[in-house]
Each structure stands twice: as C-alpha cells, then as structure tokens.
Amino acid sequence: MGVTLSVPADAGRRRIEQLLQDNEERVLRRWQEIAGSSSTGNVDRADLAAQLRELFQALLQSLGEGGDSSDLRGLLAELSRNRARQGFTPSETAIVVFGLKEAVYEFIETDGSPEALRGFVWFSQLIDDLGLFTIENYSAAREKVIVDQAEQLLELSTPVVKLWEGIVAVPLVGTLDSARTQVVMEKLLQTLVDTGSEHAVIDITGVPAVDTQVAQHLLKTVVAARLMGAECVISGIRPQIAHTIVTLGIEFGDIVTKASLADALAHALRESGVEFVSRRTRVAVRTEEG
Amino acid sequence: MTTPTELPINGNNDVVLVRQHVRTAAVDVGLSLVDQTKVVTAASELARNALVYAGGGRVRVEIVQNGLRKGLRLTFSDEGPGIPDIEQALVDGWTTGGGLGLGLSGSRRLVDEFDLKSAPGEGTLITVTKWAR
Numbered sequence: 001m002g003v004t005l006s007v008p009a010d011a012g013r014r015r016i017e018q019l020l021q022d023n024e025e026r027v028l029r030r031w032q033e034i035a036g037s038s039s040t041g042n043v044d045r046a047d048l049a050a051q052l053r054e055l056f057q058a059l060l061q062s063l064g065e066g067g068d069s070s071d072l073r074g075l076l077a078e079l080s081r082n083r084a085r086q087g088f089t090p091s092e093t094a095i096v097v098f099g100l101k102e103a104v105y106e107f108i109e110t111d112g113s114p115e116a117l118r119g120f121v122w123f124s125q126l127i128d129d130l131g132l133f134t135i136e137n138y139s140a141a142r143e144k145v146i147v148d149q150a151e152q153l154l155e156l157s158t159p160v161v162k163l164w165e166g167i168v169a170v171p172l173v174g175t176l177d178s179a180r181t182q183v184v185m186e187k188l189l190q191t192l193v194d195t196g197s198e199h200a201v202i203d204i205t206g207v208p209a210v211d212t213q214v215a216q217h218l219l220k221t222v223v224a225a226r227l228m229g230a231e232c233v234i235s236g237i238r239p240q241i242a243h244t245i246v247t248l249g250i251e252f253g254d255i256v257t258k259a260s261l262a263d264a265l266a267h268a269l270r271e272s273g274v275e276f277v278s279r280r281t282r283v284a285v286r287t288e289e290g
Numbered sequence: 291m292t293t294p295t296e297l298p299i300n301g302n303n304d305v306v307l308v309r310q311h312v313r314t315a316a317v318d319v320g321l322s323l324v325d326q327t328k329v330v331t332a333a334s335e336l337a338r339n340a341l342v343y344a345g346g347g348r349v350r351v352e353i354v355q356n357g358l359r360k361g362l363r364l365t366f367s368d369e370g371p372g373i374p375d376i377e378q379a380l381v382d383g384w385t386t387g388g389g390l391g392l393g394l395s396g397s398r399r400l401v402d403e404f405d406l407k408s409a410p411g412e413g414t415l416i417t418v419t420k421w422a423r
Contacts, residue, residue, distance in 0.1 A: 175306050209309060209327060211334040212390045240327035247328060248335075248396035249382050 012119030034099035084141035173206030181217035199268040205236030235264035294352035335393035344370020361421040
C-alpha cells in the first residue's frame with residue numbers, strides 16, 4: 001500500500017487516461033455489456049450503445065482538455081432526463097454511469113501497476129461525481145414531471161358541465177383542498193354568469209372523505225353561488241359520508257342535499273319548472289283517445 | 291401482524307398520504323365501510339390540526355388487538371404550542387384557526403377511544419382507537 005500512495009496523483013491520472021485511450025474500444029464494449037445487462041428489457045440496446053459511445057467520447061475529451069466537462073455533463077443531463085421521463089428507476093439510471101467503473105477496473109487489474117491503482121482512486125471519485133450529477137438531474141426531471149401532472153390534474157379534475165338549460169354541475173373527484181376549492185369556486189361562479197344558470201349541482205360522489213375542511217369549502221362555495229342568485233344542491237352523499245358528517249356535527253343548514261346526481265337533477269328541474277311525462281303514459285293516453 | 295408505521299405531517303400532501311395510509315390499514319383491520327370512513331375522517335382532522343396549529347408533527351399507525359377484537363390505533367404527536375384549555379378546545383364550534391370548530395370534538399365522536407394530552411409549550415399527543423365490530 002505504501003508504494004501505491006507514494007505515487008503522485010497526477011501520474012496515476014495520466015496512467016488512467018493512457019489506459020482509456022489505448023483500450024478505448026474494449027473498455028467501451030465492456031461498459032456497454034455491463035450497462036445493457038443491468039437494464040430491464042424495455043431498453044433499446046443499439047440506442048444505449050450509441051449513447052454510451054457518445055458519453056465515452058465526451059469523457060475522453062474532458063480528460064484531454066484539462067477538466068472541461070461541460071459537454072459530458074450536458075450529455076449526462078439529457079440521458080437522465082430521458083430516463084426519468086421513460087420511467088426508469090434511479091438505480092437503472094445510475095448504473096449506466098457506475099458501470100464504467102467496473103469496466104475500467106478490469107483493465108486496471110490486468111495492468112496492475114501502482115500508478116494505475118492510484119489513478120483508479122481518482123477515476124473512481126470522478127465517476128462518483130458524475131453519478132451523483134446524473135441522479136440529481138434524474139430527480140429534478142422526475143419532480144418536474146410530478147409538478148406538471150399536478151397542474152394538469154388541477155385543470156382536469158374540475159370541469160363544470162351543463163346538465164340542462166339553467167342547470168350546471170360540478171362533479172368533484174378526489175381530495176378537496178384549499179387550492180382546488182378555489183379553482184372549483186371560480187369556475188363554477190364564472191360558468192353561472194356565462195350560462196345564466198340559476199341552479200348548480202355540486203356532486204361529491206368522487207370525494208373519498210368529507211372532513212370539516214371539505215365541508216367548510218363546500219359551504220363557502222354554496223354561499224358564494226347564492227350571493228350570485230343561484231341555488232346549489234349538493235349530491236352524491238353516500239351512506240358512510242352521511243354517517244360521518246352527522247357524527248362530526250357538521251350542519252348543512254338549509255342547503256339541499258341529495259343521495260345521487262339523478263335526484264339532484266330531478267330536484268333542480270322541478271325547481272325550474274320543467275316537468276317530465278313518461279312516453280309510455282302518453283301512448284296509453286293516445287290509445288284511449290283513439 | 292403488521293408493524294406500526296410512522297408518517298410525517300409537514301404539508302397538505304402529507305395529510306393526503308396519512309389519509310390513504312389509514313384507509314389501507316382500516317381495510318386490513320376489517321373495519322366496516324362506515325367505520326373506515328369515520329376513522330379516515332378523524333385522521334384527516336387530527337393530521338390537519340397538527341399541521342395548522344403546530345406547524346407539523348407525525349402520526350403512528352398501528353394495528354392493535356384486544357382479545358379477539360382488532361383495532362386501529364393512531365397516535366398524533368407534535369411539538370407545537372400545546373392546548374391551554376383542553377375542555378374548551380373540545381367544545382363544538384370552538385376554533386382559534388378559522389375552521390368550523392368541529393375537528394377535535396368531532397374526531398372524538400368518530401372514534402371509540404380518545405386520549406388527549408397537552409400542555410402549553412409542551413406539544414400535543416392524541417391517541418385514538420377504532421375497534422372492529
């Protein structure tokens with residue numbers, strides 16, 4: 001060990017660079033093998049091989065140009081972003097980088113000189129740095145995906161639909177937090193104005209639990225709609241939700257609530273003076289007349 | 291028997307996670323749909339209380355057994371300012387945070403056992419248990 005440590009660091013580094021350049025093709029092939037075997041089936045081998053070749057060239061270049069690794073880092077960032085979007089695990093992404101360590105180590109062993117071993121410590125640190133860089137980029141890309149999805153979800157999950165002339169409905173699905181209530185309330189009030197509706201149905205069939213916060217948000221929305229001259233019906237109160245609301249002690253006051261959206265629509269239609277006559281009855285009447 | 295799990299409560303997302311976790315545990319214990327919803331709602335209230343009044347805390351979810359009966363026990367703890375007057379805090383409609391004032395008192399009704407320990411400056415510890423019928 002004493003021999004190894006007495007080798008100057010830059011001598012080791014030069015030896016590694018030499019080794020990488022001399023065995024360029026062989027190291028690359030070994031790296032491609034290692035990275036390929038550790039990835040699951042959904043990876044395109046030819047694609048991966050091309051990516052690794054590019055990375056390897058960039059690595060050699062960065063070694064040659066006295067440590068300018070911006071090209072290499074750019075490529076790594078792209079690779080980790082792509083992998084994050086395609087749903088690779090962090091390990092599958094990191095192993096691509098760390099695989100090079102294993103590939104190079106096999107050549108160091110064959111070489112066996114103190115310089116090479118000293119150099120490998122340096123090389124190891126370099127790869128670790130690049131690995132961490134890759135993971136950081138990977139999780140940044142993942143977080144971006146999550147943020148994008150959350151935004152899309154907020155938009156998606158709050159449609160206001162017109163059920164009838166003068167009747168609109170908001171089917172709520174999922175968790176009702178302050179941010180979503182805000183979006184729901186704004187959309188509902190705007191739709192009431194746009195369509196000139198006087199009835200709104202808020203359907204909570206898709207809300208898994210109604211706690212005091214959800215109830216408070218619902219109450220506020222109803223009051224806001226009332227201020228604009230529209231009556232709200234809350235529908236989709238399932239038995240377990242009714243049970244929970246009563247036990248919690250929440251009072252909906254004079255707000256009309258219904259078990260199903262159909263009941264709520266029937267109620268709103270009745271309120272707005274629309275009456276339905278079943279067709280069979282009408283046919284029967286006609287026969288009598290005939 | 292599953293081991294107890296501890297979940298952090300540091301944001302609104304954590305409240306959602308707590309709710310989901312409690313629901314899964316409630317199904318495992320064999321609570322009826324009504325009781326599942328009740329315990330999930332209580333968990334939601336207490337987790338939000340920890341978040342709003344103490345700035346965060348954690349919850350321990352465990353499955354307990356009493357003879358043949360299985361139950362779900364939730365322990366909420368925080369290092370917040372604590373509750374100065376517990377009796378008043380448990381009165382329906384009493385709130386210092388702009389809510390409906392039913393979270394704490396309502397949660398007590400939603401579960402079978404409710405234990406509240408708190409003192410000003412010492413945080414709050416709430417243990418609730420719901421037994422399967």
